[in-house]
Amino acid sequence: MADKRDYYEVLGVDKSAGEKELKNAFRSLARKYHPDRSSEPDAEDKFKEIQEAYAVLSDDEKRQMYDRYGHNAPGGSPFGGFGGGSFNINLEDILGGDFFSSFFGVNSRRTRNRGNDIIIRYSVNLESVYQGTSEELTVELPTSCVDCNGSGAENGDIISCSNCGGQGKIRARQQVGPFVQDVIRDCPKCSGMGQLIKTKCKSCNGDGQQMEETKLRFNIPKGADDGTRLRMRGKGEPALRGRGENGDLFIELEVEQHDWFERSGADLIMSLPLPYEELVLGVTITLPHIDGTDLKIVIPKMTNSGETIEIRGKGLPRLRGSGRGDVVVLVKLQLPQKISKSQAKHLESNKPKYSDEELETRIKQDAKKRRQ
Ligand SMILES: [Zn+2]
Numbered sequence: 001m002a003d004k005r006d007y008y009e010v011l012g013v014d015k016s017a018g019e020k021e022l023k024n025a026f027r028s029l030a031r032k033y034h035p036d037r038s039s040e041p042d043a044e045d046k047f048k049e050i051q052e053a054y055a056v057l058s059d060d061e062k063r064q065m066y067d068r069y070g071h072n073a074p075g076g077s078p079f080g081g082f083g084g085g086s087f088n089i090n091l092e093d094i095l096g097g098d099f100f101s102s103f104f105g106v107n108s109r110r111t112r113n114r115g116n117d118i119i120i121r122y123s124v125n126l127e128s129v130y131q132g133t134s135e136e137l138t139v140e141l142p143t144s145c146v147d148c149n150g151s152g153a154e155n156g157d158i159i160s161c162s163n164c165g166g167q168g169k170i171r172a173r174q175q176v177g178p179f180v181q182d183v184i185r186d187c188p189k190c191s192g193m194g195q196l197i198k199t200k201c202k203s204c205n206g207d208g209q210q211m212e213e214t215k216l217r218f219n220i221p222k223g224a225d226d227g228t229r230l231r232m233r234g235k236g237e238p239a240l241r242g243r244g245e246n247g248d249l250f251i252e253l254e255v256e257q258h259d260w261f262e263r264s265g266a267d268l269i270m271s272l273p274l275p276y277e278e279l280v281l282g283v284t285i286t287l288p289h290i291d292g293t294d295l296k297i298v299i300p301k302m303t304n305s306g307e308t309i310e311i312r313g314k315g316l317p318r319l320r321g322s323g324r325g326d327v328v329v330l331v332k333l334q335l336p337q338k339i340s341k342s343q344a345k346h347l348e349s350n351k352p353k354y355s356d357e358e359l360e361t362r363i364k365q366d367a368k369k370r371r372q
């Protein structure tokens with residue numbers, strides 16, 4: 001703990017700061033770094049540091065000790081000396097009720113008033129993405145129980161929760177590192193609902209939900225990508241006890257790999273291994289394309305391995321915007337698996353001769369071409 005920062009520095013106040021100034025500094029820093037709220041990566045450590053500094057400086061006796069001895073107060077650990085390892089700051093008092101109510105408000109909106117979202121992964125091939133297709137899928141989805149309207153109670157047999165007095169919230173003390181703080185939590189007995197089921201609905205056993213076979217119809221948008229999500233509003237899980245709106249259902253598309261095309265946005269990339277003779281003499285190749293037509297690839301004579309040929313407008317439709325991408329063919333030299341002895345002899349005697357300068361020129365030209 002040798003590198004402990006100065007408490008005044010932590011709170012960003014003068015040595016002469018008064019009670020009000022300390023409180024204001026603490027309030028604004030605590031709001032910034034509260035671990036439940038802050039997105040700063042070191043929020044929890046920062047928050048502890050701020051709390052510690054404030055706990056000491058806001059207590060006259062501890063502050064005097066600190067002013068005199070710094071972090072090395074007599075009697076061992078300064079924090080053993082300064083209050084038995086725990087600081088009791090009433091955060092709600094200092095930060096204001098609205099800090100917590102807005103925080104818990106966000107929380108409860110998510111957990112109480114709205115059902116969970118559901119994600120279904122759905123596999124499509126590149127052909128469907130090219131054309132844009134209509135799909136139909138039958139799945140089991142949770143829906144509100146018809147017999148209890150999602151409440152989970154038989155004939156509306158619900159009682160107020162005795163643990164929280166029907167409030168759904170309880171006040172609890174929470175240990176954060178060496179500190180104790182007051183927090184308001186969802187009542188664990190009623191999950192924040194404020195109510196308990198007295199007699200469970202027989203159809204859903206108190207869940208308020210039942211699984212139902214559902215037919216989903218949706219369209220694959222042209223040019224959809226791997227990970228594209230289609231949203232079906234309100235088709236997700238019903239809210240707890242039927243009190244609130246349903247979550248959403250997302251269909252997340254998984255685009256299957258094509259046998260030879262790879263995707264780069266709307267472009268379709270493929271490599272085409274060809275023998276030496278065809279690269280030298282040129283060749284026209286026809287492949288079945290994903291739109292069902294023939295894809296004609298013209299390789300001009302004297303095409304080098306590594307050159308690309310673009311076939312405009314034969315790629316995928318653009319998901320946003322109009323038109324289609326291109327097919328990009330990367331030409332590669334495919335050497336034979338093996339050659340005979342006489343072929344090897346023939347090659348050896350026909351090996352082209354060139355100087356070091358000629359080689360350098362060739363390398364330079366190739367590099368220049370690559371950069372274009
Ligand atoms: Zn039911």
Ligand SMILES: [Zn+2]
Nearest residue numbers: 161164187190
């Ligand atoms: Zn309760």
